[in-house]
Amino acid sequence: MRCPKEETELTAGQMIPGLPTQDCPDCGGAWIAATDYKRWQAERTNPDAVPAPKVLPSSLETDFQPAPLDGRAGLCPECGYYLVRARINLSKVPFYVERCRSCEGIWCDRGEWPILEQLGIDTHIGSIFLPERQAQLRRLETAARERQATVEKLGPEIANRIFELAALLEAHPQGDFGVAYLMRHLQK
Incomplete structure (x- = not known):
């Protein structure tokens, strides 16, 4: 398998205990196969646990800087489809998590996984790709821009x-x- 951002061969790794990945030694990104993610997710989610949040946090105070190649489109290392992107807002700059529409594998650029954990959506990654979640994010961004413009003008x-x-x-x-x-x- 090749990295979706670089033309580098991915190597076996483990982002966190119990979640095998295919890692890029050049860009530091990690590919998570859908079957591995679903198994890991099932081990961590209790049927009685709180479901995915209805409203995702709109931002997180952090100094995280997205990987230089975060804006680059990529192809799925498993099946070759284009990876779709879901935007994650942070207090200073957003980043994108990618997922394959066909096999549902997930690509995280360097440093993104700890942010997903802090936001509490690491076990609900599929929810960030839902159209209603992306629409919610656009509404929050519009409201924040409107609020900032009001402060600047008045x-x-x-x-x-x-x-x-x-x-x-x-x-x-x-x-x-x-x-x-x-x-x-x-x-x-």
Whole structure:
């Protein structure tokens, strides 16, 4: 098997105890065969345990820097299909986990697995590839950009007051009346 990011032969390894991988000696990435991941996952998930989180954490405070080849598309080392990517947000910079649509093997670039563990999604990796999870991430990113733009345009003091007012209006059963009042007042 060859590395999806480099043209290097993968070697047998073990990312964490009990989870065999095929590792790239050049880029430090690891291929996890679907059968190995599912066996490892089954050993760690209790049927009575908490299921995959409905809402993934939107960020994590860390100094992690994605691997230089994280943005490069890759082919599955097992079956040759293109690997699909799921974006994982961090406080400073996102990274991508890749998975094969055909065989469901997983590619983690150097250093990504510990972040997945910290986020609590290492045993639920399949959930990050669901369309509703990716849509949720886009909504969170849009809201964060909108919030940041509000702070930049109005300054932190006014922006924080607006955020407080927005929360009050959202929680009030007649909050739409307050929004309409503000809109009419600002259109004059």
